[in-house]
Amino acid sequence: MIQILHILLLNLLLVNSFATMARGHQKIQSQAKAAEKQAKMKKQQGHSANDQKKAAQKALVYVCVLCKSQMPDPKTYKQHFENKHPKNDMPEELKDL
Numbered sequence: 001m002i003q004i005l006h007i008l009l010l011n012l013l014l015v016n017s018f019a020t021m022a023r024g025h026q027k028i029q030s031q032a033k034a035a036e037k038q039a040k041m042k043k044q045q046g047h048s049a050n051d052q053k054k055a056a057q058k059a060l061v062y063v064c065v066l067c068k069s070q071m072p073d074p075k076t077y078k079q080h081f082e083n084k085h086p087k088n089d090m091p092e093e094l095k096d097l
């Protein structure tokens with residue numbers, strides 16, 4: 001009778017330690033997943049920040065040769081030139097627009 005009780009107790013202990021191990025493992029896994037998620041998010045944020053910078057740079061590629069104003073497209077540049085610098089010669093690349 002005492003022996004059976006002893007085995008039962010041992011079983012209980014074993015089950016308990018397995019459960020603890022499983023929980024510990026799960027915790028590690030979820031921590032790893034969270035870290036991975038964070039790293040991904042950071043990467044994405046970095047990407048989008050870079051993309052925005054690139055887009056902003058791309059959006060302002062035309063720089064007025066006279067006043068260094070930045071324009072998003074040649075038409076705006078041409079209008080700018082006609083309005084701001086009517087006495088100056090228009091750059092060749094704007095004449096055909």
Ligand SMILES: [Zn+2]
Nearest residue numbers: 064066067084
């Ligand atoms: Zn200008």
